[in-house]
């Protein structure tokens with residue numbers, strides 16, 4: 229079973245999967261009479277039909293036992309999905325490029341420094357939210373609308389991957 233190398237999250241490394249939502253090394257302009265820095269359009273919400281809405285939720289996630297065997301990934305074909313950590317804790321991201329099915333050999337893992345959120349583009353394969361803390365809160369911006377919007381893919385046993393963050 230391949231052990232995933234957990235890469236530090238960066239805009240460039242994550243570009244094939246979506247955006248990193250962070251102020252570090254991001255452009256801003258001043259608003260509110262010079263009292264506020266606006267980090268404008270760090271990511272774009274993708275939807276699909278005119279009836280779709282971009283919605284904002286909070287996910288309170290419980291940690292999964294680690295090391296974790298990655299047996300499945302999911303995707304949202306009709307819209308993007310953003311996760312922004314609310315409590316400043318690092319968290320893990322496991323992704324694969326869009327395609328009919330995720331390719332086990334193309335799966336990558338990243339670690340957010342806790343000041344970084346991510347926005348999965350439409351169709352990007354990803355593991356459901358992975359907190360490092362026992363419990364953690366995330367602001368989630370994604371698409372609500374008609375029709376199914378969550379495809380799951382379960383790997384064959386020989387394609388399983390191991391996610392083993394340092395304790």
Ligand SMILES: NC(=O)N[C@@H](O)C(=O)O
Nearest residue numbers: 302309354355356357378
């Ligand atoms: N199912 C759901 O809303 N959450 C997943 O999409 C996820 O990426 O955690």
Ligand code: NI
Nearest residue numbers: 302304309356
């Ligand atoms: Ni998702």
